[in-house]
Amino acid sequence: MNIFLKEKKIIFGSLLVLFVGVLVWTHFSNDITNKQANTDNIQNKQVDSKDSKKDASGSGAVSNTNLNPNSESKPEPIFYPIDRVVDGDTVAVNMSGDAMLVRIIGIDSPEVDSDYTEQECFGAEASAKLKELLTDKTVRMEYDTNQGMLDKYGRLLAYLFLEDGTNVGGYMIDNGYAREYTFDSLYMYQKEFRDAEHVAREQKLGLWAPDACAKQNEIK
Template structure:
């Protein structure tokens, strides 16, 4: 219904302007008298053209590649596609080199934020631990999974099948290694 009103308003205004021009009227006065209407119509057109994007508040950062968001009133664990950061919370493993730094960076960038999630049909919806598989976008639009790889906080990780951003993530890891960022820096993991 709203879309029809906006379309009708746009068509009506176009007709008024064309009529004013064709019949010798003062187009400027017509535009001035309808400027408020046109501003509202433009805003409504923009609202219709921009689909709503669902964002989810981060309720907990587990480590560098796992977090929990609030979704439909429930806490849902999310495992980031294409990223593997060194372990910090697996009770079967010791804390791995650069794991604390990766977790700290994830907490710094995600805690208290509302993020956008993107699923990837090639990966399925959930992993074997029941975690939702997704790409995470920060409020500024940064693809968090790729950022963590590019800054040397983790590795590109292909679990089973190629995924949507695999080439980009692999290239980001190559750059991080070449530039010796994060865990790739000389001596970053010397003591472990």
């Protein structure tokens, strides 16, 4: 009887140890599985993060550069050859093979002798200066919405600029070969031209010089 009880206790104890062992192993296995899953999640997140950074600094950056409006090239300005100089404020510009008369906005120079006008004081000098400035040159034309496209004689109305940025009308006033001229309404460079004439008058340049004209010292 005692032997039977001892054997039963041994068997029960063995089963208890086995049961506890199974529980411990199951818990340990689950813990390892969870840790591995967490590790995999962390690694996946790190990979995703690296891929995102790569996209941001790689192909994404190229797209951003392409979409940057500042990276788009601006259209090149068009420069036209000078066909001839008519007088100190009018030229003919070669536009696609046609010589188009252009009246420079905002200036008035003395007239030269022609079929339509009589020679005025300092007219020849003004015409010669404009020829000197524009011979073998090209110009960019800038229009003014306040002045319209054509004058009553059918001439284009525009400001002229050399390739170095020189404002042709401003140059003529600066050096005393033309005066500021407002026809009917305000124009874009009116203040600059008026200021330039004021300086030329004070410095007695060109047509403003006391001895510029023997009989006439004023532009009509």
